[in-house]
Amino acid sequence: MDSFQYFMPVKIYFGKNCILEKKEVFRNFGKKAFLVTGQNSAKKNGSFHDITEALSSLDIDFVTFDQVEENPTTETIEKAARIGISEKVDFVIGIGGGSPMDAAKSIACLIANPGLTATALYEPVALKHLPLIEIPTTAGTGSETTPYSILTLHEKKTKASNKQSVFADVAFLDAKYMLHLPVSTTINTAVDALSHLIEGYLAVKSNFLSDIIAESGFKIIGECLDALKTGEFSFETREKLLLASTLGGFVIAQAGTSLPHLMGYALTYHRNIPHGQANGILTKAYLALFQEPKNQQKIKTFLNLLGFSSLDAFGDFLEQVLPEKSSFSEEEIKQFTALSVQNKTKLATFPEKISEEIIYQIYQKSLL
Ligand code: NAP
Ligand code: FE
Numbered sequence: 140m141d142s143f144q145y146f147m148p149v150k151i152y153f154g155k156n157c158i159l160e161k162k163e164v165f166r167n168f169g170k171k172a173f174l175v176t177g178q179n180s181a182k183k184n185g186s187f188h189d190i191t192e193a194l195s196s197l198d199i200d201f202v203t204f205d206q207v208e209e210n211p212t213t214e215t216i217e218k219a220a221r222i223g224i225s226e227k228v229d230f231v232i233g234i235g236g237g238s239p240m241d242a243a244k245s246i247a248c249l250i251a252n253p254g255l256t257a258t259a260l261y262e263p264v265a266l267k268h269l270p271l272i273e274i275p276t277t278a279g280t281g282s283e284t285t286p287y288s289i290l291t292l293h294e295k296k297t298k299a300s301n302k303q304s305v306f307a308d309v310a311f312l313d314a315k316y317m318l319h320l321p322v323s324t325t326i327n328t329a330v331d332a333l334s335h336l337i338e339g340y341l342a343v344k345s346n347f348l349s350d351i352i353a354e355s356g357f358k359i360i361g362e363c364l365d366a367l368k369t370g371e372f373s374f375e376t377r378e379k380l381l382l383a384s385t386l387g388g389f390v391i392a393q394a395g396t397s398l399p400h401l402m403g404y405a406l407t408y409h410r411n412i413p414h415g416q417a418n419g420i421l422t423k424a425y426l427a428l429f430q431e432p433k434n435q436q437k438i439k440t441f442l443n444l445l446g447f448s449s450l451d452a453f454g455d456f457l458e459q460v461l462p463e464k465s466s467f468s469e470e471e472i473k474q475f476t477a478l479s480v481q482n483k484t485k486l487a488t489f490p491e492k493i494s495e496e497i498i499y500q501i502y503q504k505s506l507l
Contacts, residue, residue: 140347141346141347143346143347143348144346144393145346145348145349145393146392146393147284147306147389147392148306148308149273149283149284149306149307149308149309149310150164150308150309150310151283151284151309151310151312151385152164152309152310152311152312153312153313153382153385154312154313155313155314155315155374156189156313156315157311157312157313158186158189158190158193158274158311158313159189159192159193161311162193162196162197163197164309165193165194165197165199165272166197166199168229168230168270168272168308169199169228169229169230169270170199170200170229171199171200171201171202171226171227171228171229171230172194172199172200172201172202172228172229172230172231172232173201173202173203173204173219173222173223173226173228173230173231173232173246173250173269174187174190174191174201174202174203174204174205174232174234175204175207175219175231175232175233175234175235175239175242175243175246176203176204176205176207176233176234176235176239177205177207177208177209177235177236177238177239178205178206178207178208180235180236180276181205181234181235181239181276182205183319184276184316184317184318184319184320185315185316186234186235186274186276186313186316187203187234189313190232190234190274201232202222202223202226202228204219204222204223204246206218206219207219207235207238207239207242208238209236209238209413210238210289210291210298210407210408210414211238211239211241211242211245211290211291212290212291212293213256213257213258213260213290213291213292213293214257215242216242216245216246216249216257216260216290217249217256217257219242219246220246220249220250223246223249223250223269224249224250224253228250228269229269229270230247230269230270230271230272231243231246231247231250231269231270231271231272232271232272232273232274233271233272233273233274233282233307234274234276235274235275235276235277236275236276236277236279236280236324236328237277237279237280237282237289237331237414240273240274240275240280240282240283241280241282241287241288241289241290242288242290243271243273244268244271244282244286244287244288244303244305244307245257245260245288245290245301245303245305247268247269247270247271247305248260248266248267248268248303248305250268250269251266251267251268251269252266252267257290257301260288260290260301260302260303261299261301261302262302263302264302265303265304266303268303268305270308271305271306271307271308272307272308272309272310272311273307273309273310273311274310274311274313274316275310275312275316275381275384275385276316276317276320277317277320277324277325277328277384278314278317278320278325278328278329278332278377278380278381278383278384279327279328279329279330279331279332279384279414279415280328280331280332280335280384280388280414281332281335281384281385281386281387281388281389281391282388283307283310283312283385283388284306284307284310284385284388284389284392285306285388285391285392286303286304286305286306286392287300287301287391288300288301288303288305289301289404291408296408296409296478297404297405297408297478298404298407298408299404299482306392310385312381312382312385314374314377314378314380314381315374315377317372317377317380317381318374318377322370322372323462324413325367325370325372325380326367326370326415326460326461327413327414327415327416327419327461328380328384328415329360329363329367329380329383329384329415330415330416330418330419330457330460330461331384331387331414331415331418332356332360332380332383332384332387332415333360333383333387333419334396334399334400334415334418334419334422335384335387335388335390335391335396336353336356336357336360336383336386336387336390336441337353337422337426337441338391338394338395338396338397338398338399338400338488339353339387339390339391339393339394339395339396339397340353340354340390340394340437340441341397341429341434341437341438341490342394342395342396342397342488342489342490343394343487343488343489343490344393344394344395344488345390345393345394346393346394348393349389349390349393349394352386352389352390353386353387353390353441354440354441354444355386356383356386356387356390357441357444357445358444358445359379359382359383359386360379360380360383360445361444361445361446362376362379363376363379363380363383364445364446364456367460368456368459368460394488395485395488396485396488397425397485397488397489398421398425398485398486398488398489398493398498398501399417399418399419399421399422399425400418400485401479401482401485401486402421402475402479402498402501402502403417403418403420403421404417404478404479405474405475405478405479406420406421406475409471409474409475410465410467410471412465416461416462419457419461420457420461420464420505420506421501421502421505422457423450423453423454423457423505424500424501424504424505425501426438426450426453427450427504428489428491428497428501429491430491431490431491434490434491438450464506467506467507469507471506472499472502472503472506472507473499475502476495476498476499476502479498480495480498486498
């Protein structure tokens with residue numbers, strides 16, 4: 140058997156009302172918390188209420204930064220960190236979709252290193268960080284179990300994961316916060332979770348354990364296909380999607396994401412296409428690239444676990460659940476290709492032959 144390593148340090152509490160039921164956990168992290176959220180949803184979906192109630196009942200003080208935008212920028216991270224430093228917070232709680240959860244990781248680094256700017260996050264020097272708790276309110280990114288923080292870099296005109304590895308100390312998973320997540324966000328984020336399972340399963344660094352976890356994730360998502368098609372989500376389905384998303388985080392924490400993520404960043408930056416949807420648009424053409432029998436066998440296995448008889452049937456499903464594609468120009472495809480090939484680390488996750496021409500062809504097949 141091939142040698143491999145596996146690392147997953149996040150303590151997970153899963154279940155309805157887990158924050159209030161396990162609130163004693165917060166005592167381990169200090170006397171003042173920094174709550175990092177998006178602009179609206181945390182206050183509407185009950186997560187902000189549960190956390191502030193838990194903290195208040197324990198006499199833990201808190202300050203809130205509620206200005207994290209979708210696809211957070213380095214400017215936002217720096218602004219939040221300045222507040223966290225001046226407020227002398229002891230730990231950070233990220234509440235929301237991937238945007239606030241990723242932001243919380245970078246903010247936790249900059250608060251622990253006063254004087255540094257966001258540029259330092261992209262240097263290959265490991266920075267210390269404040270303790271971190273993550274609370275997902277979308278079921279997609281798995282950020283609560285990955286070490287990654289993906290920020291928008293205006294100077295590079297794209298998004299990129301920074302070089303720090305920040306795992307949460309604790310993640311609270313409660314699907315009740317997702318009960319009113321709009322159907323379109325539910326689908327986009329579910330497709331993101333699915334793309335993590337797929338890309339991690341097929342990446343160079345996939346291993347025995349990450350494959351077992353990915354296979355469980357495919358089965359769970361397979362049980363949610365009807366709901367994704369009809370747009371009707373029971374609490375049980377919400378819990379399944381949340382679990383699958385967290386499992387996707389386990390998988391990419393080991394194996395990383397691959398081409399659809401790399402290439403999707405350009406679609407999000409330049410055309411404002413939501414992250415999960417961007418991955419979904421590129422997935423079929425990416426899967427059609429694999430030539431080696433062992434990879435083709437893996438594709439067959441996961442399609443089976445999901446409940447699809449062929450790649451075409453899976454492609455049809457993605458087309459059915461995702462919004463209609465916008466139109467793209469040949470010029471844009473060349474621009475996206477040129478951007479994508481700069482990220483050699485992500486290109487190296489693909490286990491077969493890869494070239495600029497192949498990247499160009501995936502965009503062409505997916506977008507034109
Ligand atoms: P998001 O950008 O965090 O949120 C999307 C929208 O959903 C926002 O308008 C948000 O509102 C709203 N929302 C969140 N929770 C809600 C709820 N429970 N009910 C109603 N609305 C809700 O979306 P996301 O897809 O979860 O995260 C995408 C980001 O994660 C991207 O930047 C992507 O690159 C990153 N990502 C990270 C990883 C990783 O491993 N770290 C993996 C994949 C993707 P508010 O703004 O008001 O909160
Ligand atoms: Fe993703």
